[in-house]
Structures are given as structure tokens and as C-alpha cells.
Amino acid sequence: MDLLQNKIINKYNKLKEFNDNQNSLLHNLYVSVVSVIKDELKQKYNNFIKTYEGKKVYYISMEFLPGKQLESNLINLGIEKEVEDVIYKYGYTLEDLYNYDIDPKLGSGGLGRLGACFLEGACDTNIDITGYSLLYKNGLFKQEIKNFVQIEKNVDWYKKGNVLLSEECEDIYDVHFYGNVVTNRMNDKDIYFHKNHQSVKAKRCDLYISGKESVRSLRLWKCLDDRNLCNNLYPNDDTYEGKVLRLKQQYFLCSSSIQNIISEYLENIKDIKKIDKHIRIHLNDTHPALCIPEFIRILVDFYGIDFKKSLKMTKNIFSYTNHTILKEALERWPVQMIENLLPRIYIIIEQICKELKSTLIKDNYYINMAYLSSECCHIVNGVSKLHSSIIGETIFKNNDCVNVTNGISFNRWFYKINNELVNLIEGLGIDIKFNEEKLKEFEKYKNNDDVLMKLKEIKYNNKKRLSKMLQEKYGITINVNSVFDVQIKRFHEYKRQLLNVMKIIYLICLLEKGEKVFPQTYIFSGKASGTYKEAKEVIELIVNISEYLKNSNFKEMLNIVFIPDYDVEIAEALIPASDISEQISLAGKEASGTGNMKFMANGAVTLGTYDGANVEISNLVGEENIVIFGMNSLEAASLSKGYNPMCYINDEKVKMVLDRLDKGFNGKSFNNIRGYLETNDRFMCLPDFNSYLEAYYKIYNLYQNEKIWYKMSIVNISNSYYFSSKRALKEYDEKIWNCLHD
Numbered sequence: 001m002d003l004l005q006n007k008i009i010n011k012y013n014k015l016k017e018f019n020d021n022q023n024s025l026l027h028n029l030y031v032s033v034v035s036v037i038k039d040e041l042k043q044k045y046n047n048f049i050k051t052y053e054g055k056k057v058y059y060i061s062m063e064f065l066p067g068k069q070l071e072s073n074l075i076n077l078g079i080e081k082e083v084e085d086v087i088y089k090y091g092y093t094l095e096d097l098y099n100y101d102i103d104p105k106l107g108s109g110g111l112g113r114l115g116a117c118f119l120e121g122a123c124d125t126n127i128d129i130t131g132y133s134l135l136y137k138n139g140l141f142k143q144e145i146k147n148f149v150q151i152e153k154n155v156d157w158y159k160k161g162n163v164l165l166s167e168e169c170e171d172i173y174d175v176h177f178y179g180n181v182v183t184n185r186m187n188d189k190d191i192y193f194h195k196n197h198q199s200v201k202a203k204r205c206d207l208y209i210s211g212k213e214s215v216r217s218l219r220l221w222k223c224l225d226d227r228n229l230c231n232n233l234y235p236n237d238d239t240y241e242g243k244v245l246r247l248k249q250q251y252f253l254c255s256s257s258i259q260n261i262i263s264e265y266l267e268n269i270k271d272i273k274k275i276d277k278h279i280r281i282h283l284n285d286t287h288p289a290l291c292i293p294e295f296i297r298i299l300v301d302f303y304g305i306d307f308k309k310s311l312k313m314t315k316n317i318f319s320y321t322n323h324t325i326l327k328e329a330l331e332r333w334p335v336q337m338i339e340n341l342l343p344r345i346y347i348i349i350e351q352i353c354k355e356l357k358s359t360l361i362k363d364n365y366y367i368n369m370a371y372l373s374s375e376c377c378h379i380v381n382g383v384s385k386l387h388s389s390i391i392g393e394t395i396f397k398n399n400d401c402v403n404v405t406n407g408i409s410f411n412r413w414f415y416k417i418n419n420e421l422v423n424l425i426e427g428l429g430i431d432i433k434f435n436e437e438k439l440k441e442f443e444k445y446k447n448n449d450d451v452l453m454k455l456k457e458i459k460y461n462n463k464k465r466l467s468k469m470l471q472e473k474y475g476i477t478i479n480v481n482s483v484f485d486v487q488i489k490r491f492h493e494y495k496r497q498l499l500n501v502m503k504i505i506y507l508i509c510l511l512e513k514g515e516k517v518f519p520q521t522y523i524f525s526g527k528a529s530g531t532y533k534e535a536k537e538v539i540e541l542i543v544n545i546s547e548y549l550k551n552s553n554f555k556e557m558l559n560i561v562f563i564p565d566y567d568v569e570i571a572e573a574l575i576p577a578s579d580i581s582e583q584i585s586l587a588g589k590e591a592s593g594t595g596n597m598k599f600m601a602n603g604a605v606t607l608g609t610y611d612g613a614n615v616e617i618s619n620l621v622g623e624e625n626i627v628i629f630g631m632n633s634l635e636a637a638s639l640s641k642g643y644n645p646m647c648y649i650n651d652e653k654v655k656m657v658l659d660r661l662d663k664g665f666n667g668k669s670f671n672n673i674r675g676y677l678e679t680n681d682r683f684m685c686l687p688d689f690n691s692y693l694e695a696y697y698k699i700y701n702l703y704q705n706e707k708i709w710y711k712m713s714i715v716n717i718s719n720s721y722y723f724s725s726k727r728a729l730k731e732y733d734e735k736i737w738n739c740l741h742d
């Protein structure tokens with residue numbers, strides 16, 4: 001019995017003394033394993049983080065979506081076998097433990113998953129990066145489907161998940177709200193005192209993220225006093241109180257993170273005036289933008305550095321990534337709200353506006369967080385070539401704007417989830433393990449019939465595994481001999497799940513007329529924000545069509561599945577089993593997309609618009625290995641100016657679909673959605689509909705020829721190496737942080 005196994009058993013025996021009923025056996029085992037792993041990771045983390053040799057990078061984000069960690073941790077620490085042997089003695093398998101593992105769902109979508117992919121990827125680079133976010137008690141809501149509609153349920157993940165975190169650290173900070181500011185003039189200088197404030201304590205909890213080589217830390221702030229403050233991720237901001245709560249959360253994250261960054265720096269290097277030579281702080285979108293005035297506040301009020309110098313240092317240190325150009329997602333806070341909640345921060349924002357002669361940060365009533373960020377950071381970046389050029393020409397035309405195309409963690413989205421594919425490629429003598437650049441060499445097998453047929457078999461096996469999982473977990477039956485056509489992402493009008501559904505309705509109309517279609521299974525999964533009526537209606541439509549088809553004569557040919565409660569784990573099961581990756585946003589609106597990259601790496605072919613990173617996928621694989629349709633971003637922008645959906649409703653195919661919506665499915669009419677399409681259609685499904693249908697026929701014809709299809713698949717897999725988060729991090733370093741160079 002080795003040391004590690006002994007530790008697990010000792011821990012288990014101790015837990016058993018307290019809680020010895022049969023139900024808690026697996027729980028106790030899980031807690032024992034996780035605690036021992038935590039110690040191992042902590043040690044590995046301490047071995048990596050030693051000095052400020054290069055610069056330290058701090059990545060601040062309101063969201064992180066790490067996914068389950070246990071399996072990756074065991075693989076990365078190389079201790080799967082040892083743990084397996086211990087738990088076997090108690091009658092359990094690794095799979096039991098992995099199923100029991102907990103996913104901290106501290107995010108809602110692409111932004112949070114990107115942060116996690118960066119931390120995971122960084123573990124296999126020399127970049128010294130630390131993540132900061134909030135310890136929400138309830139993470140992202142659990143989605144249930146009741147009576148065909150989405151219901152949101154809170155889940156207290158922390159009750160069980162606290163075991164994942166290291167809370168032993170002594171870092172506790174005070175964060176101040178409300179009160180008033182008193183100014184004293186001393187030695188020709190204004191000195192500011194924030195008085196009568198309310199104070200809330202933030203305690204640091206660490207979640208370690210591992211790679212093959214090393215470990216990084218995600219520091220999550222736990223709120224000790226105000227129970228309400230960190231209860232929920234993105235609390236509903238329909239009301240004034242809701243908005244204040246969101247602003248409070250943002251400042252809570254910013255203030256505790258900045259205090260921690262500065263005190264960590266001062267522990268190592270004493271001279272505060274040199275801090276801008278040693279650290280970089282990166283803002284993941286504008287939610288943590290208050291870090292900027294907070295950093296200035298501490299330099300000015302605590303270290304007596306004058307305002308101008310502080311602002312200059314801030315600019316050297318900070319950088320900002322924009323992730324969306326949708327107007328409703330560009331944050332603005334009412335002046336009066338900031339002034340009231342954060343009086344000292346407000347004074348600093350005013351001083352910034354004056355010093356920079358900025359006319360953009362503040363209009364009469366609002367503080368614009370995108371401009372606060374862009375004007376106080378030394379650089380802004382977008383997340384795909386197209387997105388970066390759009391923001392550089394529009395909202396940020398006065399700023400230094402660069403592009404860093406997003407990336408994904410291959411450890412999770414390739415090596416961990418597609419064993420058979422990894423084995424096939426390694427079996428060909430290509431040493432890709434943890435070296436995804438080598439994937440490019442796989443392309444030379446694109447005309448090798450044996451390899452193509454092997455690829456087909458792997459896809460089929462992955463489909464079978466998925467189908468078994470869907471059957472066991474949800475009682476859903478799917479035809480493994482059909483094409484798996486998948487759209488998984490947040491439900492949002494601009495992502496146009498509705499366009500996909502219009503195509504499916506069109507196919508239903510053909511079937512109802514007695515025509516035949518190629519056997520196909522449409523899989524949707526994703527959540528709509530609880531307050532987003534239009535998005536929830538599309539989910540309702542999908543679930544009703546799914547029920548209708550299940551009870552129809554067409555079910556062998558056409559099947560729609562909605563998998564409830566989309567999360568990282570579901571994505572991990574679905575992506576390797578997919579044939580077609582639906583990426584059909586209105587061109588110009590999807591900043592990048594990262595799901596598109598995950599599908600590509602696992603051999604699915606993209607059916608998409610010329611948007612976000614689809615453009616770069618297309619350039620990498622060539623036009624013949626992707627199916628692109630619809631307006632490009634210029635055409636879409638120009639049409640949207642005088643867009644009138646009425647011009648399209650008499651099109652024969654559009655009309656057929658609109659009428660079918662009226663008639664309804666499963667006993668429910670969807671004339672509301674018909675009305676939406678006819679009078680609003682905000683993201684222009686109708687103008688792209690015919691082009692989408694043509695693209696559908698094209699891609700399904702390509703699928704008929706399996707040699708052509710799997711050749712396309714190989715070209716996609718082999719070129720996906722470009723989308724590694726390690727490549728993205730290297731670019732962040734070269735273009736923005738310069739943490740490895742000087």
C-alpha cells in the first residue's frame with residue numbers, strides 16, 4: 001500500500017467515525033479522495049508559483065465554468081490506478097466517483113468556459129496566471145422542463161462542493177459600500193476619507209486547476225457577512241434593487257481581488273512604485289471594470305501615489321477583452337447608483353474622465369463600462385478576427401485594438417473525451433498526446449481508405465455511447481444510424497435556434513406530404529435566461545415538436561431531442577458523437593464561439609454562417625470542408641437598417657413554415673412565434689432561410705458519400721490544433737501581457 005492510498009484510507013476512517021450509514025459510504029470515499037488530491041495539487045501549485053521572474057498575470061472574471069475536475073486531476077497527477085485500487089476495496093469504481101463528482105457551475109456560457117480553458121491550458125505553459133471570481137452559493141440554475149416549458153431551479157452546489165475548495169488560506173479583506181467621502185487638503189494635496197460605510201468581508205477560497213505539467217489556482221471570494229450578496233450568479237436585474245445587487249457583486253469581486261493582488265506583490269517585492277513592471281491584470285469583459293478605479297484608489301489613498309502617476313501605472317497594468325457587441329450586453333451603470341453605493345470610486349471615475357478628457361465614459365446619466373475599460377487599459381482585444389475588426393472600426397475606433405482568437409483546452413475537449421480517436425491517431429505514429437500541434441500530421445491520411453473507415457467506426461461507437469447515456473439518464477431513444485445534427489449553446493435570438501427549427505418544420509411539412517427525408521436526429525441543449533421570453537418560447541416549440549415526432553410515423557426518419565440542463569458534462573458526451581455542428585448566428589453577432597472549435601476537433605463538419613471564428617475555421621480547412629450560407633456581416637448590417645420581415649413572408653417555403661407554426665404541434669399553436677417572425681424577426685431568420693435550406697441539402701448530400709465525408713472530417717480534426725488555448729495564451733503574452741519576455 002503506497003503513501004497516497006494510506007492517506008485516502010486514513011481520511012476515510014476518520015470520516016466514518018462521524019458518519020457511518022451506508023448511504024454516506026460513496027460520499028465519504030469521494031471526500032477522502034478529493035481531500036488527498038487537493039493536498040497533492042496544492043503542493044504542485046506551490047512548486048510552480050515561486051517568484052516574480054516574469055510577470056504575474058491575474059485574470060478577473062465574473063464567471064468561470066470549470067466542469068468536473070476529478071477525472072482530469074487523477075489523469076494529470078498520474079494516480080488513476082492507485083485510486084481505483086483503493087476504492088475497489090470498498091466496492092466502487094472510478095466511474096462511480098466520476099459520476100458523483102461536482103461541477104462548480106459558476107458561469108453561464110462562453111465567457112466562463114473560456115476562462116476555464118485558459119487556466120487549464122496555462123498549466124502546460126510557463127505563464128503564471130491566476131484566476132479570480134466569486135463563490136456563488138447557487139451557481140447557474142438547474143433547468144427542468146415541466147409541461148413543455150423551461151423552469152429554473154436554484155441548486156446549492158456549495159453544500160456538497162465546498163470539499164473541492166481550499167479554504168485554509170488567511171486572506172480576508174474588507175469591502176466598503178455606501179457612506180460618504182470627506183476631503184482634507186494637506187500639503188497641497190487632497191486626502192480622501194471614506195466614512196460611515198458598510199463593510200463586508202471577503203474570504204479567499206482556492207480551486208486548483210491541473211494540467212499535465214503544473215497547477216494553477218482559481219481564487220473564489222466567499223462573502224462572510226451578507227448572505228444575499230453572493231447567493232446567485234447574475235441576479236435578476238429587472239428591478240432597481242436587482243441592479244444594485246449586481247453592481248455590489250462586481251465591486252466585491254474587484255475590491256477583494258485588487259487588495260489580494262497588491263498584498264501578494266508587496267510580500268514579495270517591497271516597492272509599490274514598481275508594481276507595473278511585475279504584474280498584469282486582465283479584465284474578462286467589463287463586469288470587473290471597477291478594478292480600474294479600485295486599483296487607483298489603493299495607490300492614491302493608501303500608498304500616497306499621486307493620481308496621474310496612478311492612472312499611468314494602471315494603464316500599463318490593465319488590459320481588457322470585449323466578448324460581445326450586442327447593445328443590450330454593453331454595460332452602463334446609472335451615475336447616481338455608483339455615486340451612492342461607491343462614493344470614493346465615483347470621485348475617481350470623474351477624475352479619470354477629466355484627466356483623459358474623455359467624452360465617452362460618462363454621459364449625463366450613465367457610466368459606460370466598455371469605455372471606462374478601453375480608455376484606462378493599454379490595449380483592448382476582440383476574440384476572433386472578424387469580431388476584432390468590427391470593434392476596431394466601430395465602438396473602439398479610438399483605441400489600440402488587437403485580435404486574439406479564442407482557444408479551447410485540448411486536454412478536456414479532445415484527449416479526455418475522444419479516447420478512440422486519440423488512439424487511432426497515436427496508432428499511426430503521430431505523437432499528439434498533450435501536443436496538439438502534431439494533429440496537423442493527421443491530414444496526410446485524408447485519402448487513406450482504412451483510416452477513413454476507422455474514423456467512421458469511431459463516430460459510430462461514440463454515437464452508441466451517447467445513445468446509451470441518453471437512454472439511461474433521460475429515457476430518450478435515438479436512432480444511432482441517423483445523422484447527428486447538433487446545436488448546443490445558450491438560447492438567444494441572435495444564435496438563431498429558431499432558424500434551425502424552421503428548417504426542421506420545413507422537413508416535417510415534406511414528410512406530411514408523403515415525401516422522404518434522410519434519417520436525421522436533431523439534438524438541442526441549452527438554457528435561456530429566466531427572464532428571456534422569446535428564447536424560452538423557442539425551447540417550448542422544440543419540446544413540443546419533439547413530442548409530436550415521437551408519436552408520429554416519421555420517427556425513424558426525423559427525431560428532435562432536447563436534453564435538459566445543458567452543462568460541460570453534457571457537452572463532453574455530445575460533441576464526440578456529432579456529425580454536423582450548427583453555428584448559424586446572424587453574421588456579425590457571435591463574437592467568436594468556442595463550441596464550433598470543440599466540434600471541429602472531434603470531427604464534426606460545420607454548417608454555419610460567416611461569423612465569429614467560423615470564418616477562421618473556413619480559412620483553415622478550405623471552402624470544400626465546411627458549409628457556409630447566408631448573408632455576410634456587411635450584408636447583414638446593411639439589410640438590418642431598413643429590415644422589414646413582411647418582404648419575405650410570401651416566399652413559398654417561408655409561408656409553408658409560418659402556416660405550420662400556426663397549426664401547431666402536440667396540440668399547441670405557435671402563432672406567437674409566427675407573429676414574432678412576421679413583425680419583428682430581430683436577427684433576420686427569414687432572409688437567410690432559403691440559403692440555409694440549400695446549405696442543408698448540400699451538407700446532407702456530402703454525408704451520403706462517406707469517403708468525401710470522413711475526408712472532410714479528417715481535414716477538420718487536423719486543422720483544429722490552431723484553436724488550442726495554449727496558442728491563444730501565447731498570443732496574449734506576445735501582444736498584450738509580455739509576461740514571458742523581459
Ligand code: 26W
Nearest residue numbers: 110111114285323329383590591592593594
Ligand atoms: C448578464 C450580463 C452579461 C452580458 C454579457 C453576461 C455575460 C456576457 C458575456 C460577455 C456573453 C458571452 O459569454 N459572450 C461570449 O463570449 C465567448 C468567449 O469569448 C464567445 O465565444 C461568444 O461568441 C460570446 O457570445
